[in-house]
Amino acid sequence: MWRRATSLSSLIFSSSRRPLRDQGAYSLKAWEFFCAEPFKGEGCLSKEKNLFITFVLGGPGSGKGTQCAKIVENFGYTHLSAGELLRQEIASNSEDGAVILDMIKEGKIVPSEMTVKLLKKEMESCDNGKFLIDGFPRNEENRIAFEQIIGAEPNSVLFFDCPEEEMIKRVLNRNEGRVDDNIDTIRKRLKVFAASHYPVIEYYSKKGKLYKIDAIGTEDEIFERVRPVFAACKGAH
Numbered sequence: 103m104w105r106r107a108t109s110l111s112s113l114i115f116s117s118s119r120r121p122l123r124d125q126g127a128y129s130l131k132a133w134e135f136f137c138a139e140p141f142k143g144e145g146c147l148s149k150e151k152n153l154f155i156t157f158v159l160g161g162p163g164s165g166k167g168t169q170c171a172k173i174v175e176n177f178g179y180t181h182l183s184a185g186e187l188l189r190q191e192i193a194s195n196s197e198d199g200a201v202i203l204d205m206i207k208e209g210k211i212v213p214s215e216m217t218v219k220l221l222k223k224e225m226e227s228c229d230n231g232k233f234l235i236d237g238f239p240r241n242e243e244n245r246i247a248f249e250q251i252i253g254a255e256p257n258s259v260l261f262f263d264c265p266e267e268e269m270i271k272r273v274l275n276r277n278e279g280r281v282d283d284n285i286d287t288i289r290k291r292l293k294v295f296a297a298s299h300y301p302v303i304e305y306y307s308k309k310g311k312l313y314k315i316d317a318i319g320t321e322d323e324i325f326e327r328v329r330p331v332f333a334a335c336k337g338a339h
């Protein structure tokens with residue numbers, strides 16, 4: 103159903119096993135998004151610096167963090183993982199941290215003001231204006247809060263499309279000691295993801311900003327599907 107609603111760009115890009123020479127129309131579209139003038143609102147972050155923002159979406163274990171590390175290495179973006187910022191807030195023993203821990207254990211989405219506040223702080227303190235925002239927005243509330251508080255929209259949105267069984271396998275093998283990497287919480291996270299991500303994907307698809315990436319394959323194979331999105335505009339900003 104939702105495949106029919108995806109943008110032309112995501113349809114082109116979702117056929118990621120196609121040779122790159124067939125992706126000319128896609129590359130042109132990527133150029134347009136990345137080179138577009140960033141949104142400028144009154145009194146907001148985007149007023150102070152040129153922002154080039156990519157949201158990186160996908161279910162738990164779909165490989166967002168892994169691919170973000172490769173994008174940073176190759177294209178000089180600053181990686182902000184919403185989940186990681188929330189975990190740092192827990193580690194700081196703040197009042198918010200206690201609330202956040204309870205929600206993460208249950209696989210719930212933390213109130214948007216808390217998450218956007220953390221993202222804003224990082225964005226303000228960073229000289230680089232090129233941001234990969236990983237695991238955000240998780241739902242429409244996140245999306246709208248970002249627009250209102252940061253005063254900017256993403257230039258593009260990557261969506262890592264991965265089957266549930268593969269996501270479960272990857273998360274259970276991750277071994278990073280996360281409180282939410284256990285089968286009960288993973289099932290809750292998958293339910294929340296299934297219930298809340300679609301409107302966000304649909305929103306950016308309609309705006310022609312969505313790039314759907316097939317997340318099955320080796321890490322390097324997947325990065326070769328991601329690379330052209332960023333390569334199209336390398337050096338332009």
Ligand SMILES: Nc1ncnc2c1ncn2[C@@H]1O[C@H](COP(=O)(O)OP(=O)(O)OP(=O)(O)O)[C@@H](O)[C@H]1O
Pocket residue numbers: 160161162163164165166167168169185237272273275276277317318319320321324
């Ligand atoms: N293409 C891949 N094939 C197999 N394993 C992978 C692949 N990509 C990432 N992994 C592994 O799967 C696990 C989950 O990957 P990663 O942490 O990047 O996912 P994520 O989307 O950021 O998940 P989360 O939303 O839970 O933070 C990691 O252990 C990672 O090393």
Ligand SMILES: Nc1ccn([C@@H]2O[C@H](COP(=O)(O)O)[C@@H](O)[C@H]2O)c(=O)n1
Pocket residue numbers: 162183184185186188205206207209210211212213217236237238239240244282291
């Ligand atoms: N926008 C977000 C992002 C994350 N969370 C919470 O953190 C958990 C872990 O996130 P990862 O991206 O690292 O998987 C997630 O399950 C949520 O509980 C959030 O609330 N809002």
Ligand SMILES: [Mg+2]
Pocket residue numbers: 166167183185237
């Ligand atoms: Mg991650």
